[in-house]
Amino acid sequence: MKKHIKIMAVIFALLGMTACNTHLDLAPEDYFADGNYWQNEAQVDNFMTGIHSQLRGQQFQLFRLGEMRGGGLINVAKFPVSLNELSLIEHNMTEVSPGLTAWAGFMNSILQINLFIERISNLSFLSETKKNTLLGQAHGLRAFYYFHLLRTYGGVPIRLSADVLNSRPDQVSLRLARSPEAEVLTAVKNDIAKSLEHFGSEQGANKAYWSLNATRMLKGEVYLWSAKVYGTTADLTEAKAALNAVTGYSLVSNFANVIKTKRNEEIIFTLPFMFNEAELSSSSFFLYDIPSFSGRYYKDTVDVDAPALIDPLTLEQTTSQTIQRYGYKYDLFQSYQTGDQRRDATFYDFYALDRTVVPQRVTVRNIVLTKFLGTINNNIRNYTDDWPVYREADRLLMLAEIANAEGTSPQAFIQPVRDRAFNGNDPTPFVNGSRDANEIAIFEERMKEFVWEGKRWYDIRRMKYGTTPLVFRSSNHPYGVLNQSTEGYKVLWPIGRDVWTNDPLVDQTPGYETTKP
Numbered sequence: 412m413k414k415h416i417k418i419m420a421v422i423f424a425l426l427g428m429t430a431c432n433t434h435l436d437l438a439p440e441d442y443f444a445d446g447n448y449w450q451n452e453a454q455v456d457n458f459m460t461g462i463h464s465q466l467r468g469q470q471f472q473l474f475r476l477g478e479m480r481g482g483g484l485i486n487v488a489k490f491p492v493s494l495n496e497l498s499l500i501e502h503n504m505t506e507v508s509p510g511l512t513a514w515a516g517f518m519n520s521i522l523q524i525n526l527f528i529e530r531i532s533n534l535s536f537l538s539e540t541k542k543n544t545l546l547g548q549a550h551g552l553r554a555f556y557y558f559h560l561l562r563t564y565g566g567v568p569i570r571l572s573a574d575v576l577n578s579r580p581d582q583v584s585l586r587l588a589r590s591p592e593a594e595v596l597t598a599v600k601n602d603i604a605k606s607l608e609h610f611g612s613e614q615g616a617n618k619a620y621w622s623l624n625a626t627r628m629l630k631g632e633v634y635l636w637s638a639k640v641y642g643t644t645a646d647l648t649e650a651k652a653a654l655n656a657v658t659g660y661s662l663v664s665n666f667a668n669v670i671k672t673k674r675n676e677e678i679i680f681t682l683p684f685m686f687n688e689a690e691l692s693s694s695s696f697f698l699y700d701i702p703s704f705s706g707r708y709y710k711d712t713v714d715v716d717a718p719a720l721i722d723p724l725t726l727e728q729t730t731s732q733t734i735q736r737y738g739y740k741y742d743l744f745q746s747y748q749t750g751d752q753r754r755d756a757t758f759y760d761f762y763a764l765d766r767t768v769v770p771q772r773v774t775v776r777n778i779v780l781t782k783f784l785g786t787i788n789n790n791i792r793n794y795t796d797d798w799p800v801y802r803e804a805d806r807l808l809m810l811a812e813i814a815n816a817e818g819t820s821p822q823a824f825i826q827p828v829r830d831r832a833f834n835g836n837d838p839t840p841f842v843n844g845s846r847d848a849n850e851i852a853i854f855e856e857r858m859k860e861f862v863w864e865g866k867r868w869y870d871i872r873r874m875k876y877g878t879t880p881l882v883f884r885s886s887n888h889p890y891g892v893l894n895q896s897t898e899g900y901k902v903l904w905p906i907g908r909d910v911w912t913n914d915p916l917v918d919q920t921p922g923y924e925t926t927k928p
Contacts, residue, residue, distance in 0.1 A: 449530045452537060458527055459545055462552060463620060464689075465520045467682045470798050471693045472515055474865045475499065476563050481867030482892040483858065485738045489777040490703045495696070495736040502893060502901050506923055509907040515563060517556045518570070524553045526573040540613070547610035551626040554602035558633055561595045562869055564920060565903045569598050588916040596637060603630045618674045618681050619797075625680035627653045628801040631809055639816065639873050640880075651813045660803040662831045667756035669804075670782055670796050679801040690785070690794040697780035697863070700734040701727055708761040712773060720761060724779070725787060735779065739862065744778045747859055748839070751832045757782045757862050782863055804828050804860050808853060812874065815849040828856055847876050851888055854881060858890075872902055 448454055478484075479499050486500045494500075499510045528549050531542060553571075560567045568587040590598075606626040615622030634650035637643045663669050663677045674681065684691040705721045726733045739758065747754035763775035785794040807828055811821035820843040829837045841852060854874050858867055871881040876888050882902060884891035893901050900922025911917045 449534060452541070455531055455534070455537065455545065458523075459548060459620075462520070462523055462527065462549070465523065466552065467684075467689060469516065469520070470682050470691065472511075473559070473800075474693070474863065475511070476515060476559055477865030477869050478863070478867045479737075480892065481871055482890055483739055483743050483862070483867055485740050488735070489738065489775055490700055490735050492700050492703060492734050492736070494738065502898065504901075504905050504923075506905050506908055506919060509905045511563075511904060511907070513907060513910045513913075514560060514567060517560055518568075521553055521556050521570065522573065524549050524556075525571060528553075529573045543609040543611065544613050544615070547606045547608075547613070547623065547626065548621040549606075550602045550609065551606035551621045551629060554599045554606065554626075554633070555621075555629055557595060557599045557602070558629065558636075561592060561599060562636070562872070563904050564589075564906065565592045565595075566590050567595055568914075568917065569595060571598065586914045586916045589918060593641075596633075596641070599633055600637075603633060618678050619683040622680065624657045624659075625801060627657045628679055628806065631657075631806070635809055635813060636869075636873055639875065644816075647813050647816055651810065654806050654810050654813070657806055660806070662803055662807075662827060664831065664834075666752045666831060669799070669802065673797055677803045678797070678799055679803065679806070681797040681799045681802075683797050684795050686788065686793045686795050691783055691796055691798060692794050694780065694783035694785070694794050694796070694863070695726075695733045696736040697738065698724065698726055698733040698735060699779050707763060708775075708777075709764050710761050712762055724759060724781065724784065726792065739778055739780060741776050741778055743858070743862070746855070748833075750834075750836065750838060751859070752834060753832050753859050757859075780863060799864060804831075805866075808857050808860070811853050811856075812850070815846055815853060818846070821849055821853060825853060825856060828860060832859070847887070850874055850876060850881075854890065 448458070475496070479496065480502060484500050486494065486497050488494050496510065498504060498508055504510045528546065531537060531545055534542070537545075557567070557569075566589040569590045570587060603626060607623070607630070610623040610626065613623060615624075631650045631654035634646040634653065638646040638650065657679065660679060661676050663672065663675050668675060669677055673683075683689075701722055706719045708720050709717050710720055710723070711717045741760075744754065744758050744760055757780065758778040759781045760776070760778045762773045762777070765772050765774045783794065783796045783798070785792055785796055787793075807824045811824035814821040814824060822841050822843050825841045826837075829841060843849065844852075854870060857870050861867065868882075871890055871892070874881050876885060879885060879895070880902075881888060881890045883893055883895035883899070893899065900920070903920050903922075905920050905923040906917065911919065
């Protein structure tokens with residue numbers, strides 16, 4: 412019953428979380444056991460708040476799944492510090508070290524949503540409008556989790572009921588084998604359809620909570636994936652219709668303000684962070700270590716007499732010691748054209764200079780991430796930037812990808828993103844070319860636009876040169892990270908031994924060695 416106890420503990424922890432700040436209203440305020448819960452609307456709202464709070468707690472996992480393996484991160488430290496999770500960055504996962512907790516830690520969140528759906532479906536004190544909004548959120552969020560699981564593991568166990576929590580079954584009855592990828596995709600699509608049905612035309616004003624337009628964005632992303640990864644080309648039409656239904660948003664003119672200005676006109680759905688509630692502290696993992704940095708690095712390579720930098724980002728004013736545990740490749744920084752405002756809004760670049768030789772020479776070029784740097788309040792740096800899940804630029808570039816797949820020009824969708832990047836002075840406006848050339852151009856915009864937003868790994872898995880996904884190394888493009896003939900199985904993650912130890916019905920992901928008896 413150990414597994415059952417863990418599941419129930421999660422429920423009680425979720426219901427018992429204490430609010431720290433009411434500004435975002437993202438923390439339940441009271442403790443209730445399931446038996447005497449669901450008695451009034453406030454309790455129901457608190458539970459949905461808890462579901463969103465759990466999702467916010469998964470932010471770094473969403474980055475880990477969606478970007479860490481995408482080829483943008485370095486695997487060799489340029490500071491005298493250690494980098495984390497190199498086995499993932501280098502694609503060396505095994506069943507002994509899979510790099511993830513069981514099912515990425517998402518199954519507990521899915522169980523909470525299952526319980527929520529079952530409990531509120533027959534509550535008479537909720538108005539139909541309120542109930543439909545909540546069910547729209549719940550089905551949309553469950554689809555969101557399962558879509559991540561599909562792209563991570565392929566087939567996974569599908570559990571769409573709360574029977575684990577309701578009937579207190581023995582451990583044997585909890586076992587559930589992995590369903591085929593096609594069935595997982597169908598489950599995701601079904602939840603999306605239910606979410607849209609329940610929402611109706613109810614838009615939802617709070618961008619920190621799942622909404623009708625969040626479901627539409629998810630549908631566009633899911634159906635685009637279905638069309639390009641599984642070959643269901645008819646799904647392109649569904650994807651386009653869903654994305655075209657998302658209206659009322661526009662690109663923020665200053666790229667830096669996409670992150671610095673909360674809930675702006677570009678944001679569709681975001682994970683909210685706030686001082687004294689929850690901070691995006693993981694963004695500090697991409698910054699420099701002050702003792703290893705100050706007095707050793709320079710900014711302007713033209714002025715060889717420039718003084719060494721001393722904490723130029725004011726990181727000493729922080730709630731905790733910063734140290735670079737993850738870093739982006741310098742050639743990503745170099746890929747931005749001159750005048751692209753995204754470059755300096757995303758990275759801070761610097762170099763080390765050897766002045767013992769004539770002429771002096773640059774020995775190290777490095778960058779740190781400044782896109783989610785937060786703010787300084789009362790001489791303390793707080794990592795309080797929201798983390799966007801969906802925004803207008805993503806919608807436009809997915810529409811560009813769909814247009815290209817349909818054989819039409821993506822210019823109308825890609826050029827607005829470039830115009831914003833260059834303040835309306837794009838030195839090399841997009842010119843419609845071959846399908847492959849367009850695909851690379853769209854990917855390059857996405858790779859510059861969505862740094863640290865958890866999209867690059869999924870992009871190179873979905874997008875193609877010819878018929879080959881960009882994830883595989885090719886002479887036609889420099890973005891592949893896997894050898895297709897020997898490492899093709901690595902597009903999916905292995906499961907750890909703990910998973911099949913608890914559930915012997917679960918098989919290892921094909922291609923990975925297993926010592927399962």
